[in-house]
Amino acid sequence: MSLYYDAVSILTAPSSTGGSFKSRLYNSRTLKASPAQVYALIVEAAKWDILLKEVIDQAGILKLEPKLTPLLSLLLVHDHLLAKNGISAKASHPLRQAVERHKVRLKGEFTKARVRRACATVPELKEAVRREKLAAQGVGASAAAVYPRWVRVNNVRTTKEKQMKTTFSSYEAVNSLEELVVGGDEKQKRMRLDPHIPDLVAVAPGLEFATVPAYKNGEIILQDKASCFPAYLLLGEDWGSGGDLMDGCAAPGNKTTHMASLLCKPGQKRPSSHIFSMDASRVRAKTLQKMVSTAGADNFVTVLQGQDFLALDPEDPRFKDVTGLLLDPSCSGSGIIGRDDIPELILPTSGKATPSASSTKKNGQNQSKKRKRNEASAPNEPGETPSATAENDLPTADINQERLTKLSNLQSLIVTHALSFTSATRITYSTCSIHLLENESVVARILDSEVAKSRGWRVLRRDEQPEGLRKWKHRGVRSEKTSDGIEECSVDLAEEDLEGCLRCWPGDEEGTGGFFVVGFVRDGDVDEQVSSGSRGEDLKDIGEEEEEEGEDEWEGFSD
Numbered sequence: 001m002s003l004y005y006d007a008v009s010i011l012t013a014p015s016s017t018g019g020s021f022k023s024r025l026y027n028s029r030t031l032k033a034s035p036a037q038v039y040a041l042i043v044e045a046a047k048w049d050i051l052l053k054e055v056i057d058q059a060g061i062l063k064l065e066p067k068l069t070p071l072l073s074l075l076l077v078h079d080h081l082l083a084k085n086g087i088s089a090k091a092s093h094p095l096r097q098a099v100e101r102h103k104v105r106l107k108g109e110f111t112k113a114r115v116r117r118a119c120a121t122v123p124e125l126k127e128a129v130r131r132e133k134l135a136a137q138g139v140g141a142s143a144a145a146v147y148p149r150w151v152r153v154n155n156v157r158t159t160k161e162k163q164m165k166t167t168f169s170s171y172e173a174v175n176s177l178e179e180l181v182v183g184g185d186e187k188q189k190r191m192r193l194d195p196h197i198p199d200l201v202a203v204a205p206g207l208e209f210a211t212v213p214a215y216k217n218g219e220i221i222l223q224d225k226a227s228c229f230p231a232y233l234l235l236g237e238d239w240g241s242g243g244d245l246m247d248g249c250a251a252p253g254n255k256t257t258h259m260a261s262l263l264c265k266p267g268q269k270r271p272s273s274h275i276f277s278m279d280a281s282r283v284r285a286k287t288l289q290k291m292v293s294t295a296g297a298d299n300f301v302t303v304l305q306g307q308d309f310l311a312l313d314p315e316d317p318r319f320k321d322v323t324g325l326l327l328d329p330s331c332s333g334s335g336i337i338g339r340d341d342i343p344e345l346i347l348p349t350s351g352k353a354t355p356s357a358s359s360t361k362k363n364g365q366n367q368s369k370k371r372k373r374n375e376a377s378a379p380n381e382p383g384e385t386p387s388a389t390a391e392n393d394l395p396t397a398d399i400n401q402e403r404l405t406k407l408s409n410l411q412s413l414i415v416t417h418a419l420s421f422t423s424a425t426r427i428t429y430s431t432c433s434i435h436l437l438e439n440e441s442v443v444a445r446i447l448d449s450e451v452a453k454s455r456g457w458r459v460l461r462r463d464e465q466p467e468g469l470r471k472w473k474h475r476g477v478r479s480e481k482t483s484d485g486i487e488e489c490s491v492d493l494a495e496e497d498l499e500g501c502l503r504c505w506p507g508d509e510e511g512t513g514g515f516f517v518v519g520f521v522r523d524g525d526v527d528e529q530v531s532s533g534s535r536g537e538d539l540k541d542i543g544e545e546e547e548e549e550g551e552d553e554w555e556g557f558s559d
């Protein structure tokens with residue numbers, strides 16, 4: 001029974017404990033059950049919560065069983081109906097009995113809920129519930145949203161043709177993301193070649209690659225679709241001998257290795273361009289180095305470990321042939337879906353006469369006693385959303401206007417620095433944020449900088465973008481409405497510049513998280529001399545301040 005009490009304690013811990021869902025679990029000193037078991041229970045119950053609420057409410061067991069609280073009942077009924085071995089407690093335990101006494105009623109209500117949704121099987125029902133939950137999230141969330149697993153073929157080691165004959169030979173090709181999960185089975189071997197990014201394949205979300213040989217030896221790389229936009233926007237279909245490249249904020253290395261792949265043509269031994277890749281964090285740079293090696297790109301990628309991009313001299317002779325720079329600095333991560341936070345569970349209606357709350361997401365403070373009796377009233381961190389990727393395993397922090405402004409200052413400073421590289425003619429800037437302040441607003445600041453004006457930098461127009469991205473329909477936005485802690489704001493950008501910005505939105509039919517990318521170009525001949533002292537001077541002062549603070553505080557999310 002400790003499993004359920006532990007899950008309740010994690011779900012109702014006061015918000016002051018902070019940290020991600022996993023870190024709270026694994027750092028907890030009070031758990032009796034294994035953190036992995038507690039994690040699995042919470043994540044699975046969260047997937048079914050609206051249906052379990054329906055079943056428990058209809059069966060009316062909370063009115064009949066005073067020992068059961070809404071949250072405990074949800075977890076217990078989950079295991080009773082859906083776990084292979086049922087409730088993990090002695091058969092004589094009073095709480096297990098409180099549920100099992102009503103097994104006929106619960107089973108009946110579960111069947112009715114399945115039939116109401118016209119689902120023949122439990123996996124189909126799971127998929128129907130997933131869609132209902134998405135639709136209930138509202139704002140832009142589409143009931144049809146499918147988040148596939150994205151697999152990028154690494155041309156350094158293999159080709160798409162070879163992978164189709166090996167790794168994907170037993171896969172059924174489908175024409176839409178929805179078809180990847182037809183019948184609710186998330187583990188079916190189905191694939192769809194992406195229409196926007198070359199060499200990218202979407203597969204059903206439940207497929208695992210850890211033991212697949214092509215994954216282990218770096219022939220395929222798991223990388224979200226949106227995260228593939230920057231390298232493709234920078235290099236296009238054929239970089240040819242377009243000069244050297246630089247990734248200024250590169251760890252863990254997805255975009256560096258994507259650039260490496262785009263440089264490699266079948267039959268070519270080694271590309272003529274060299275990539276300089278760096279990360280200010282030494283720890284993360286180790287992962288970067290490892291990823292470059294796994295991708296087989298060691299002989300044309302130099303990793304500068306622990307290198308602050310802002311400390312590089314743009315006139316350093318090592319970088320005299322660098323024409324393209326990719327900048328993907330730290331950001332708020334507000335576009336990341338499935339961030340690693342504690343799920344908010346929709347709870348059944350309390351059987352007690354007390355005013356009952358309907359989810360684990362609450363505002364309250366000082367509720368510890370009450371919480372023990374009725375977890376439905378207990379608080380959880382405001383604004384928490386489900387789960388995260390290992391790449392973004394940084395401390396969570398509230399996103400507010402002040403943080404966004406700081407991040408925006410640093411981002412602007414980083415891109416402005418890139419504009420000064422002697423031979424640079426093409427740059428991309430990207431974030432996994434949905435906020436205007438980190439995106440279009442940074443673009444406006446860049447265009448307004450002295451160095452951009454004097455060197456003739458402008459936004460890469462839509463009609464100049466590589467074919468796949470020209471087709472992408474989601475473009476820059478002019479304004480953002482007020483939301484939790486974020487002020488309303490807008491930018492003064494030309495229509496053509498906004499059209500040059502690319503946006504991805506979480507929850508729509510494209511299967512991506514929230515993302516932003518823009519390209520900057522200049523005609524290499526236009527190069528009014530800017531003295532090193534005046535480069536990005538207008539942004540430099542702000543940046544120095546922010547940089548110092550940013551170091552000790554919070555670096556933002558990293559993709």
Ligand SMILES: C[S@@+](CC[C@H](N)C(=O)[O-])C[C@H]1O[C@@H](n2cnc3c(N)ncnc32)[C@H](O)[C@@H]1O
Pocket residue numbers: 227248249250251252253254255256278279280281284307308309310328329330331414555557558559
């Ligand atoms: C969003 S992540 C980059 C993800 C990477 N582009 C990828 O696709 O795997 C941002 C990275 O920028 C690094 N960073 C932030 N400021 C930097 C700076 N001034 N110089 C170099 N790296 C920096 C952070 O350490 C972090 O690893």
